[in-house]
Amino acid sequence: MSAQNHVTLILPDWLIPIVPSGFFHQEGIAIQGDRIVDKGSHEELRHRYPAATVTRLPGHVLLPGLINIHTHAAMTLLRGLADDLPLMIWLQQHIWPAEGRFVAPDFVAMGTRLAIVEMLQGGTTCFNDMYFFPDAAIAMAQEMGMRMVAGHVIIDFPTTYTRNAEDALRLAEEQIARFAKVPMLRQTVAPHAPYSVANGALQEAAAIARQSGLPIHMHVHETAAEVRDALQRDNRRPLRRLADLGVLGPDFLAIHMTQLDEEDLALCREYKIAIGHCPESNLKLGSGIAPVARLLEQGQRLGIGTDGAASNNDLDMLSELRTAALLAKGRDQDPTAFPAQQVLRAATLGAAEALGWDQEIGSLEPGKAADCIAIDLDRPASTPVYDPISQVVYCASRDQVQEVWVGGRRKIYRGQALEWQIPEVVAEAHLWAQRIRKEAKQ
Numbered sequence: 001m002s003a004q005n006h007v008t009l010i011l012p013d014w015l016i017p018i019v020p021s022g023f024f025h026q027e028g029i030a031i032q033g034d035r036i037v038d039k040g041s042h043e044e045l046r047h048r049y050p051a052a053t054v055t056r057l058p059g060h061v062l063l064p065g066l067i068n069i070h071t072h073a074a075m076t077l078l079r080g081l082a083d084d085l086p087l088m089i090w091l092q093q094h095i096w097p098a099e100g101r102f103v104a105p106d107f108v109a110m111g112t113r114l115a116i117v118e119m120l121q122g123g124t125t126c127f128n129d130m131y132f133f134p135d136a137a138i139a140m141a142q143e144m145g146m147r148m149v150a151g152h153v154i155i156d157f158p159t160t161y162t163r164n165a166e167d168a169l170r171l172a173e174e175q176i177a178r179f180a181k182v183p184m185l186r187q188t189v190a191p192h193a194p195y196s197v198a199n200g201a202l203q204e205a206a207a208i209a210r211q212s213g214l215p216i217h218m219h220v221h222e223t224a225a226e227v228r229d230a231l232q233r234d235n236r237r238p239l240r241r242l243a244d245l246g247v248l249g250p251d252f253l254a255i256h257m258t259q260l261d262e263e264d265l266a267l268c269r270e271y272k273i274a275i276g277h278c279p280e281s282n283l284k285l286g287s288g289i290a291p292v293a294r295l296l297e298q299g300q301r302l303g304i305g306t307d308g309a310a311s312n313n314d315l316d317m318l319s320e321l322r323t324a325a326l327l328a329k330g331r332d333q334d335p336t337a338f339p340a341q342q343v344l345r346a347a348t349l350g351a352a353e354a355l356g357w358d359q360e361i362g363s364l365e366p367g368k369a370a371d372c373i374a375i376d377l378d379r380p381a382s383t384p385v386y387d388p389i390s391q392v393v394y395c396a397s398r399d400q401v402q403e404v405w406v407g408g409r410r411k412i413y414r415g416q417a418l419e420w421q422i423p424e425v426v427a428e429a430h431l432w433a434q435r436i437r438k439e440a441k442q
């Protein structure tokens, strides 16, 4: 029997398939090649597939791999370079100058490699990225077998990647065509933010996205200052301007959205846009808090993300889930806001829906890609287990993620990477940091 035909049963103590909602005791899945082919009780599955390889996971809960809805993966190399500063000072005086000096394909490859190792170890199996030299990040994700959504950044001002928006638009078109048929990869057109892309380029970015059937991925209403400056400049809030320009639609993914008035909320509803919620980055930069419960109530698709490691400072989705849950309750002074099941759904199927990839990923259902993770709940900090969903969102930490499969391939086994030497990845990143530290002082 070839490896492609061989069935593997994954039999955890609890299954959280997302669809249907809830958790299921003593149920598991069967995978074959890169797909989930069956689901059922341990007994049923063993009976149906007597020749299968069995991965028994006592004390573990199995769920879909987490999807990080917003990253700048390569920024792991700038983690902790500058903290505790307002967004614009942080960007203009620290991050953009460092990027201007160092960002090149080798930086992006190394930073993305470090990010992928960190993400996989923490149970993330897909990331929606936005960064310069996406071709270098794509090559790394492919090499490591990681599922990725690559954003082609459009920005007016010169970077080490593009000279201006026109240049960025042409390059985006070229690369979208070049990577159109790569497996485990989707793409977006990613205009950086309303304040960094002019009207013409924004409309052209939207046109390219729509011609290619890709989502538009953009930072929107991140801070109060962004909205205030826009009002001063052209008397419109940024979301209104995007609506007027014809950029908003169901294929538009707005990241952050911490500053929303009633008119903004109505625009979200009218254009059925998707939302990317990055609570820890928003907290750390003092940006504000997105009204998540309200957005979900009005039917918006919503995912959860870490943002880049320079503003978080980790890519830890489990901790992001807990922060998202607590923050929604604190913001609304309502303990029923954003319950654990809804939080977990946002980090899996919600994100897949926001990215237009929900036919393939986001839940453990036969026919979907075998992207799944097992978390060991048999630890003092998560004992006893009355409700594994509650344990995953409110107790579990990423060191409890023990098993990770992406597209049917086992990437993490008993907490350790199967295909790379993690100390080597860390050592390489240290070498980069030495260079950055030395040159940043000059």
Ligand SMILES: [Zn+2]
Residues within 6 Å of the ligand: 070, 071, 072, 219, 255, 307, 308
């Ligand atoms: Zn961001």
